[in-house]
Amino acid sequence: MSLDSRLREDMRAIADTVEPDVETVLASLLARRDRVRPGRAVLPRVLAAAASLVLAAGLVVWWLGRAHGHENDYVDDPAPPTGTYAARLTGDLAGEWRLRFADDLVSVVAPDRSALGRRSDFGSSVVGGDRLTTSLLDGPCAGEGSYRWSWEQGQLRLEVLDDTCDLRTRILTGADWQPVSGEQFTPGTYRAELTIAQMRRTAVAEGYARTDVDAYLGSEFPGASAVTYTVTAREGTWLVQESIDGAPKDVAWQGRFTVLDRGTVQATATDISCGPIVYDVRPSAAAVSFVVVTDACPTPWTAPVGELIAQTALYESAPFRRLGE
Secondary structure, three states: OOHHHHHHHHHHHHHHHHOOOHHHHHHHHHHHHOOOOOOOOOHHHHHHHHHHHHHHHHHHHHHHHHHOOOOOOOOOOOOOOOEEEEEEEOHHHOEEEEEEEEOOEEEEEOOOOOOOOOOEEEEEEEEEOOEEEEOOOOOOOOOOEEEEEEEEOOEEEEEEEEOOOHHHHHHHHOOOEEEOOOOOOOOEEEEEEEEHHHHHHHHHHOOOOHHHHHHHHHHHOOOOOEEEEEEEEEOOEEEEEEEEOOOOOEEEEEEEEEEEEOOEEEEEEOOOOOOOEEEEEEEOOOEEEEEEEEEOOOOOOOOOHHHHHHHHHHHHOOOEEEOOO
């Protein structure tokens, strides 16, 4: 028998002998009180002796539990998902998808418009314990879906609990989701030269009615054929300037921005009372592509169609090339 085994057996034997019957110990000690000389204060000693026995027993039990690997059986509940995740799906959903959790919303960005009929969608998100309930894709999907979420080696795994929507289920459970990686958006100056026809095609392809798109473009760019947008992101300021058919640049939008993670930038206007606009960003060495994820002007659920068309036509019609500083 090894020294460690003998030591553990001896400690267990000690534990058996020091697992005290406190009432018996107290009775024995009180009986001794009658045999000591009068006037001697024994009650404090009785209590101290009993406390020492209980403490010794506790220490032995703690040591034995520690030796068996039970030093700390308490495990914190895992934190619910937040931020942006990416997964590469296959088949008719082939490509990199992105999933973002923020507050009570969950959004998804598709690799193209073939699966959803648009690049992005969002819905409500309610997390209770390990259960996620969401209205994501409430256009093609009827009602909410419920999923169990968990962390598997640092990746987010979603398992369907109750959902009648096959498309939503295949997107959310088709692969594990890992925190988005790749190049991070770099502050600087970016430019895109767009035609009005190009902006019209983009907005219509994203699902907006042709009449609404024509109404917006006709009011903003009457008689124009092209517009050049310059986005300057520097020191927390997001400035958008436009030049219509080669005319001098004019300020089209101004606000503050924050890089939330490698896949997300958030910008908030300073001249109007609106919430933030969240963009999916995919930078490269020479350019950056944007997708409008949510536009909280005034809220994600109530943004006017003209505002949504403007953002979509501006940012999603073409990549913005990075200009030399």
